Amino acid sequence: MSSISVRGRMLASTVLGGLALIVAGAAQAQASTEAQGSEVGEVIVTGSRIKRAETTTAAPVAVVDAQTLTDRGFVQPGQALNQITANIPSIPIAAGSGSAAGNGQQYPNLFGLGPGRTLTLVNGRRMVTSSSGQFNINAPGQGDRVVDTNIIPGGLIKRIDVVQAGGAAVYGSDAIAGVVNYVLKDDFEGVELDAQYGESTRGDYPVSSLRGTFGKNFLEGRGNAALDLEWSRTRPLLDYDRPRSNLGRVTVANAANTSNSDGIPATRENFNTRFTSFNYNGLLFTPAAAPLTNFIYAIGGVPQQFNATGNALIPYSIGVPGGIPFSSGGDGLPYQELATLYVGIQRFNANFVGHYDITDRIKLSAEVSWAHVKSRDPYANLQSNTVLNNAESGAGAIPIARTNPYLDAVRAQVPVGGTPLFLSKAWSDILYTREGVFETDTARAVLALDGDFDVGERNFYWSLSASHGETDGAQRGYAVWQTRFNNALQAVRNAAGQIVCGINADASTANDDPACVPINPFGQGNVTQEARNYVNVLQGQDYLNTQDDYLASLGGDVLTLPAGKVKFSATYEHRREKAKFVPLTANQRGLIGSQVPQQATGGRFHTDELSGELLVPMVGGDFTLPFAKAIELDGSYRYVDNSLAGKEDVWGVGGRWEIVTGVTARISRSRNFRAPTLDQQFAPVRTALGNVGQDPCDFRYIANGPAPATRRANCVALFAANPGYGNLATFQNSSSNFSTALVTSGGNPNLKNEISNTLTFGVVLQPQFIPGLTIVADRIEVDLRDGLSAFTPVNFLETCYDAAPQPSDVCATFTRDATGNVITARQTTFNAGKITYRGETYNINYVFPVGRFFDDADYGEVELNLSATHTAKLVTSVTGFDRSRTDNTVAQPDWVANFDARYRYGPFRLSYQMIYLDKVFFAQNASIESTPVPVIKENIRHNLSAQYTWENYTLRGGVVNLTDEEPSYPTRSYGDILGRQWFVGLKAKF
Numbered sequence: 001m002s003s004i005s006v007r008g009r010m011l012a013s014t015v016l017g018g019l020a021l022i023v024a025g026a027a028q029a030q031a032s033t034e035a036q037g038s039e040v041g042e043v044i045v046t047g048s049r050i051k052r053a054e055t056t057t058a059a060p061v062a063v064v065d066a067q068t069l070t071d072r073g074f075v076q077p078g079q080a081l082n083q084i085t086a087n088i089p090s091i092p093i094a095a096g097s098g099s100a101a102g103n104g105q106q107y108p109n110l111f112g113l114g115p116g117r118t119l120t121l122v123n124g125r126r127m128v129t130s131s132s133g134q135f136n137i138n139a140p141g142q143g144d145r146v147v148d149t150n151i152i153p154g155g156l157i158k159r160i161d162v163v164q165a166g167g168a169a170v171y172g173s174d175a176i177a178g179v180v181n182y183v184l185k186d187d188f189e190g191v192e193l194d195a196q197y198g199e200s201t202r203g204d205y206p207v208s209s210l211r212g213t214f215g216k217n218f219l220e221g222r223g224n225a226a227l228d229l230e231w232s233r234t235r236p237l238l239d240y241d242r243p244r245s246n247l248g249r250v251t252v253a254n255a256a257n258t259s260n261s262d263g264i265p266a267t268r269e270n271f272n273t274r275f276t277s278f279n280y281n282g283l284l285f286t287p288a289a290a291p292l293t294n295f296i297y298a299i300g301g302v303p304q305q306f307n308a309t310g311n312a313l314i315p316y317s318i319g320v321p322g323g324i325p326f327s328s329g330g331d332g333l334p335y336q337e338l339a340t341l342y343v344g345i346q347r348f349n350a351n352f353v354g355h356y357d358i359t360d361r362i363k364l365s366a367e368v369s370w371a372h373v374k375s376r377d378p379y380a381n382l383q384s385n386t387v388l389n390n391a392e393s394g395a396g397a398i399p400i401a402r403t404n405p406y407l408d409a410v411r412a413q414v415p416v417g418g419t420p421l422f423l424s425k426a427w428s429d430i431l432y433t434r435e436g437v438f439e440t441d442t443a444r445a446v447l448a449l450d451g452d453f454d455v456g457e458r459n460f461y462w463s464l465s466a467s468h469g470e471t472d473g474a475q476r477g478y479a480v481w482q483t484r485f486n487n488a489l490q491a492v493r494n495a496a497g498q499i500v501c502g503i504n505a506d507a508s509t510a511n512d513d514p515a516c517v518p519i520n521p522f523g524q525g526n527v528t529q530e531a532r533n534y535v536n537v538l539q540g541q542d543y544l545n546t547q548d549d550y551l552a553s554l555g556g557d558v559l560t561l562p563a564g565k566v567k568f569s570a571t572y573e574h575r576r577e578k579a580k581f582v583p584l585t586a587n588q589r590g591l592i593g594s595q596v597p598q599q600a601t602g603g604r605f606h607t608d609e610l611s612g613e614l615l616v617p618m619v620g621g622d623f624t625l626p627f628a629k630a631i632e633l634d635g636s637y638r639y640v641d642n643s644l645a646g647k648e649d650v651w652g653v654g655g656r657w658e659i660v661t662g663v664t665a666r667i668s669r670s671r672n673f674r675a676p677t678l679d680q681q682f683a684p685v686r687t688a689l690g691n692v693g694q695d696p697c698d699f700r701y702i703a704n705g706p707a708p709a710t711r712r713a714n715c716v717a718l719f720a721a722n723p724g725y726g727n728l729a730t731f732q733n734s735s736s737n738f739s740t741a742l743v744t745s746g747g748n749p750n751l752k753n754e755i756s757n758t759l760t761f762g763v764v765l766q767p768q769f770i771p772g773l774t775i776v777a778d779r780i781e782v783d784l785r786d787g788l789s790a791f792t793p794v795n796f797l798e799t800c801y802d803a804a805p806q807p808s809d810v811c812a813t814f815t816r817d818a819t820g821n822v823i824t825a826r827q828t829t830f831n832a833g834k835i836t837y838r839g840e841t842y843n844i845n846y847v848f849p850v851g852r853f854f855d856d857a858d859y860g861e862v863e864l865n866l867s868a869t870h871t872a873k874l875v876t877s878v879t880g881f882d883r884s885r886t887d888n889t890v891a892q893p894d895w896v897a898n899f900d901a902r903y904r905y906g907p908f909r910l911s912y913q914m915i916y917l918d919k920v921f922f923a924q925n926a927s928i929e930s931t932p933v934p935v936i937k938e939n940i941r942h943n944l945s946a947q948y949t950w951e952n953y954t955l956r957g958g959v960v961n962l963t964d965e966e967p968s969y970p971t972r973s974y975g976d977i978l979g980r981q982w983f984v985g986l987k988a989k990f
Helices: 027-035 066-072 077-081 405-410 482-489 529-535 585-589 678-682 708-721 793-801
Strands: 042-044 051-053 061-065 118-122 157-164 178-184 190-200 207-218 223-234 250-253 267-270 273-275 283-285 302-306 313-315 326-328 344-359 362-377 398-400 421-426 436-455 458-480 491-493 499-501 536-561 564-583 601-619 630-642 646-660 663-674 686-690 741-745 754-765 773-791 822-849 861-877 895-905 908-917 939-950 953-960 981-989
Touching: 061 066, 061 077, 066 077, 066 157, 066 908, 066 939, 066 953, 077 157, 267 326, 283 302, 405 491, 458 482, 482 529, 529 536, 536 585, 536 601, 564 678, 601 678, 708 793, 754 822, 773 793, 793 822
Parallel strands: 118 178, 741 822
Antiparallel strands: 042 051, 061 157, 157 178, 190 207, 190 981, 207 223, 223 344, 250 267, 273 326, 283 421, 302 313, 344 362, 362 436, 398 421, 436 458, 458 536, 491 499, 536 564, 564 601, 601 630, 630 646, 646 663, 663 754, 686 741, 754 773, 773 822, 822 861, 861 895, 895 908, 908 939, 939 953, 953 981
């Protein structure tokens, strides 16, 4: 089967209904079985709990087989999901905006609708969430109910079924964009050992993995037990390690731009970017918080910096100014050192699966899993005190007394007296380490009892299962204890001439701190270990997610019609989830940054859900009509009673029409939902200084927005009611530019469900005159409302002033001072979003023996597969008033395609893959007037691998990104920034 393919026979007969969405049978074995004329039995397929033939499914669907992971050298399943054309890849990489590379977690994001709108299952059952409860606008997936692909055991995967669009009526919350179901092997016997190593052709980014799988049948085949142990590790990469990221590229205001129609972009590219106003050595500024180069302390008109040892002032090269805060070249802090390019990840997985046939019709099965995932980000934390930041944030420039004894070495250059001095610098030696560590331990146990029985000529099947899962997570990094940091920086000489902390200079001072150790902040390497011990404090958070799920289902045959059996399934599910978020002591006490305490929080909910499905064959079997070989209708319904989010009804209806042999049409309509997560409801509350973004009543932005007249009218009324705000025509909110507002972030306990309506329709062609050929095309339409949106302060402001009437609850999330400046604001999740998606998925699969075109001798078999996703429209609104269209952009390409070619002959296997990303715009409405590079070129990559099996051994090797194709300029993620990589592996099976 192709690496990401839809099997021909699997799609021949499809049932549509927002519920039965994808085949769960063994796709590879199926082709050979059918070729021999064997009967295909009925099984539970992914997307439905009704038993049906393995060949019966509803589109659209993608299937990733276990061989794919081997062919591509993948060490964890998320890498394979990243190559599904309908999925937006999840990669532990920094975007290049200065934000961190993330926590290393990866999760599917079908159709770009958001990671929390794709449900993850293992063997058809829910998994406990991996999310950490953090709200981060730059890290999609945090706060969503997502499952890290790193915790899935690659060695036990039989296949990965990917339902594309819907599924909530069958599985419940989160199945809006679709469902990913990891189907694990349950009949492994023997011993399988596997080792693999790879790295880039630049000699970095080593990837190592080891696996051992052990299985045994017992009691004359009535039972089977298997244990899978695996480990893998990748190393971090820095921006310096790749040509694209090492460009140090940012965009800055373009002084050459004269208008919106001069053909000159409003921004220009700046390379070898440095932060003009600070570096590791440190710069002295004369005024407070004035990020202007002419305020850098100068001697004879030449800007000065400390030398590396801090005992002299030397000329400071500003470089070529690029607009505050950047320059090109010079001595400022390199932009490349702001964030890590790729985080390093280490995984340990241990998984046990087993079953025992109590009788011929009752089976007991169990799954026990544990996964430890640890990611490291070398550049996660940077202590900087610069003129770019507000002093109250704890990151502002440091006031320096001219009498500071550590200035004695440069006293001739910095005499006592004169204007105040402020030090602007990034610290290379104040923290124990800049590294941030993120760890999760995920444990899960499932016990299930399955069986069937007959009543007359009708067969019924049933299932009872209970599962418990926990994710225990921890985030760690070092920061400075702000009060101690401030104390240590105020160095003076005592009566004995010793350099001490100012608070200890006078023995009579009531607030002295005997433990205080003064810090020499000038140059690098002058912070003593004693001083470092005094100011360092561990920051971070512990969190615990737990899930208990109890599932009971009953299905079978209701009655027999001329076209076949009417089938049903009824399910009851009770699920309990809890989350607990505990900031570390330093965070809870408010010791760091703006010194605002964080609170430990937590929450829980339970949900009781009833669902039912019905499959009715109208035409088929011995009862056929002209141009109707088979017609099936299906329907599903789910009632949800969530203790926090309330009650919900979701449903799906659909039909399949096999017009003639080899031509099938299908259509479905469904109503799906997503309940708010405990992360979104109860994430820890934190208040810190931050900017609020563009105030809609600011004279620069009052004419913007979706309804400028409404915005202006609301702002006029605001200023009329508050004369102290001044003149609306000239009002400029200072917190739009500087970090002067107290922004409170955290959970929102008042959230409700978001709802989507989904329509899919398509066709499956299997021409009898070309055996082995299947062509599938499906249209997908999703409309979502009441979306769980990550609201920043500006979103609340815009929603308040762009609405008529104004929503009082939204307008109450911020306050203004006597002059109209926003001084407090809110950042949280809010029900307001809207999403409109329109697109199609396509698949062409052709399997044929090479001998068919020659003398029918056995020359092996070839499989060709082309899969593609076309996004015609993706419009997202965070507030319900704004509108962002991202189709045909880097964020959501209009066309993504994969072509796979596989050749199998005896013990030899050869695999080739081409990955295609279409030419797109950099962003919505990008043009030469707005963007230096408005059009991003297409990206084409090639992968090649081979394997050979002899006796009990299989040797494999391959090259990823054969032509060393960089991401399309100027991006770092529209393609593969790792470049060309090779891998070799050896598997032994006994």
